[in-house]
Amino acid sequence: MELGKDELIQELIELVFVKAIKASKKTKAYGISRYLEDVLNEKITERTLTRYYDGYILDKKSERRTPSEHNLNILSQYLGHENYRKFQQNREYEIVKNELRKEIISINNKLIKIKKIGLFTCLPLIIMLVLFISKYYKKDCMIWVNDHYKKVRCSEVVNENKLEEIVLREFKKPCTCKDYIFYKNEKSIVHYTRLNNNIDFFISDSKHPIFEGVYTNSITKTIIQSEIKPCSFIKISSKE
Template identity: 40%
Template sequence: MENWIQNLMESVFDKVDKKCVEVSVSGKSRYLALKMEEDYGFLLSERNITRYYKGYISREVKKIKPNKATLDALAKYLEYNNFEDFVQQNESREDEVLRKLSGRIRKLHRNIVVSLIINIVLIGGLLFFISTYYRKNCMIWINDHYEKIRCSGLELETGLNEDVLEKFKKNTNNR
């Protein structure tokens, strides 16, 4: 959008340079303000026109973005219906393709981000479930000692107690 405003301003001031005998910025601004009021009934102050010139043409000051009504009026000065008409008629096929492509790229980028977030949440949930399900939180007596097992509801399993697991062994000493 900013590029199109720049193009519009350059075109407007090119036309002013060709039509106006004044060479000063204030003279050109006065000419354009009178022309806009007389031909199009649009009031645009000389001061604003000077600011547009100094921002977009001579780049002496920071650019001030014109409102939609001003853009439309300046486009009418260039014999377009409005600013959108100016853009459409001056937009090359490449610009149109780039504009459409950038919209698709933004949409694709958004979809990728959303799918990554969903995948991270799903994988995190799956890892939590697997780690909880396969954790060995129980123990069972096997022959002469306790062994860690995953809780499964067996009759002889008990909750995991690390001290009992390490210390309790069947005494096999014969007297």
């Protein structure tokens, strides 16, 4: 089952306004839209957001306008997705996962009824179920979650990688500050990547977990001096 374009946009806008209502504590369309306009750095105007609210939340057909690709990307980023395409891919993955869960539940329900016939009659079906589950739940891939890799079932989602036990175990994102130990036996144990003026630090050497074609480099004293913040600054920021 796949969501149509209109259904997907409907869901996107509903999720955006649900998040905005929770964060802003506003209840009126104008207040919520003004809040979103500020949060989105005025990339979408309050008037346009109010029209989305009226058209998709209040279901006023006369106010419903399909958002532009630019606005769809901005709204998707507000929900934590890279763009609208990534939002669509993630939703399709969730739908497939839910459909698989329903299928397994359906098979389990059928097995409960079949048990009345007898163990030997059910045995072939039990074997099929075991093979089915082992096929779909064998975790031969890994995906980056916040600051580390997590072992998952291969399903061709975005940023999915083939399982590498050493990378899974050792490649992580450290919380660094000036006092952090960057070298051991005069060899760097922290690596970094730089892309579009953004710098990320990792323990162990490998490719960037999100961006294709980006690989880590050993940290240098110049990077430590220019990019690593003092530990006191991090402590103050965490208290705030």
